[in-house]
Amino acid sequence: MDDKDRQIIRALQRDGRMSNQDLAAMVNLSPSPCLRRVRNLEKSGVIEGYSARVNARAYGLAITAFVHIRLERHDEETVQNFERQIDGMEEVLECHVMTGQTDYQLRVVVESLDAYERFIRTQLQRLGGIGSIDTSFAYGTIKNSTVFPAR
Amino acid sequence: MDDKDRQIIRALQRDGRMSNQDLAAMVNLSPSPCLRRVRNLEKSGVIEGYSARVNARAYGLAITAFVHIRLERHDEETVQNFERQIDGMEEVLECHVMTGQTDYQLRVVVESLDAYERFIRTQLQRLGGIGSIDTSFAYGTIKNSTVFPAR
DNA sequence: TAATATTTGGCAGACCATGCTAATAGTGAG
DNA sequence: CTCACTATTAGCATGGTCTGCCAAATATTA
Numbered sequence: 001m002d003d004k005d006r007q008i009i010r011a012l013q014r015d016g017r018m019s020n021q022d023l024a025a026m027v028n029l030s031p032s033p034c035l036r037r038v039r040n041l042e043k044s045g046v047i048e049g050y051s052a053r054v055n056a057r058a059y060g061l062a063i064t065a066f067v068h069i070r071l072e073r074h075d076e077e078t079v080q081n082f083e084r085q086i087d088g089m090e091e092v093l094e095c096h097v098m099t100g101q102t103d104y105q106l107r108v109v110v111e112s113l114d115a116y117e118r119f120i121r122t123q124l125q126r127l128g129g130i131g132s133i134d135t136s137f138a139y140g141t142i143k144n145s146t147v148f149p150a151r
Numbered sequence: 152m153d154d155k156d157r158q159i160i161r162a163l164q165r166d167g168r169m170s171n172q173d174l175a176a177m178v179n180l181s182p183s184p185c186l187r188r189v190r191n192l193e194k195s196g197v198i199e200g201y202s203a204r205v206n207a208r209a210y211g212l213a214i215t216a217f218v219h220i221r222l223e224r225h226d227e228e229t230v231q232n233f234e235r236q237i238d239g240m241e242e243v244l245e246c247h248v249m250t251g252q253t254d255y256q257l258r259v260v261v262e263s264l265d266a267y268e269r270f271i272r273t274q275l276q277r278l279g280g281i282g283s284i285d286t287s288f289a290y291g292t293i294k295n296s297t298v299f300p301a302r
Numbered sequence: 303t304a305a306t307a308t309t310t311g312g313c314a315g316a317c318c319a320t321g322c323t324a325a326t327a328g329t330g331a332g
Numbered sequence: 333c334t335c336a337c338t339a340t341t342a343g344c345a346t347g348g349t350c351t352g353c354c355a356a357a358t359a360t361t362a
Binding site: 303304305306307308309310311312313314315316317318319320321322323324325326327328329330331332 | 334
Binding site for chain 2: 001006009012013014015016017044045046047048049050051052053054055056058059060061064066083086087090091092093094095096097098099100101102104105109110111135136137138139140141142143144145146147148149150151
């Protein structure tokens with residue numbers, strides 16, 4: 001992982017479908033060594049994959065909520081059950097284990113406030129073992145970058 | 152935006168570098184109408200771009216922090232200044248305007264706790280106009296999906 | 303039903319990816 | 333300082349992919 005690798009990574013975070021030729025030109029390499037570096041980054045797991053960035057509202061997901069959750073108990077079974085179930089919920093895009101007052105922070109996307117209430121009541125609450133749920137809604141996004149800082 | 156468009160979107164959120172031929176096969180279209188749909192989604196802004204998903208730790212960013220910020224005042228100038236400066240900070244990947252107790256939630260990535268302290272003191276605090284800063288660190292990620300729910 | 307608009311499929315030329323080989327640069331021991 | 337060795341790079345050729353164009357098919361409206 002040298003400087004060229006980081007250049008490649010940032011270029012592909014900006015535009016993941018950029019052609020290998022353009023990428024090579026951008027980092028001052030010829031295409032074939034450039035491609036080898038990309039493949040290595042992929043195989044070693046540094047690059048985990050590629051995704052389309054999609055406008056959530058245009059897709060029909062008007063609501064983005066950050067949900068802070070505390071569990072009632074922290075025994076193995078409660079924790080594992082919670083995490084397994086969360087993993088299966090399509091509306092939950094992210095789930096982080098947190099320091100501080102809450103155990104987990106979720107990022108949830110749904111189409112409406114009604115759908116959010118439905119999600120909380122019929123999905124989250126039903127899990128059991130949940131101590132508290134605290135929701136904040138995002139009603140605007142100033143910045144949403146996919147590019148890591150340069151180092 | 153019909154069902155096929157949504158299928159295309161979800162497929163490209165899963166694998167943004169998938170070839171148009173494979174994508175077409177997956178949604179039961181021939182390559183050319185499939186490509187046309189993709190281009191339309193791009194031009195209309197539904198698909199905003201494509202990115203490589205990169206392992207932050209492998210890149211050298213060990214710390215992910217969610218930072219909750221309240222401004223001292225909410226006059227036009229303070230707000231605009233804050234948002235413009237935030238936009239220029241590479242360490243801030245996301246900045247959302249929030250409902251509830253705090254005005255903004257940031258997602259910040261840095262290489263170490265030292266670097267985080269440096270970021271807070273020499274970047275954030277220096278902005279001025281900030282009422283309170285409250286940080287939670289993510290020390291694990293259960294889920295990090297790029298694929299929207301099916302609808 | 304007929305006319306129109308929209309979407310689709312197939313084809314061809316240009317572009318790109320990628321394995322192979324040779325050349326170059328970097329490294330360490332003598 | 334030189335030589336041998338390794339790692340990395342560049343160039344080339346082949347095969348695959350993209351994408352614009354035109355005709356056919358499908359859906360829509362009157």
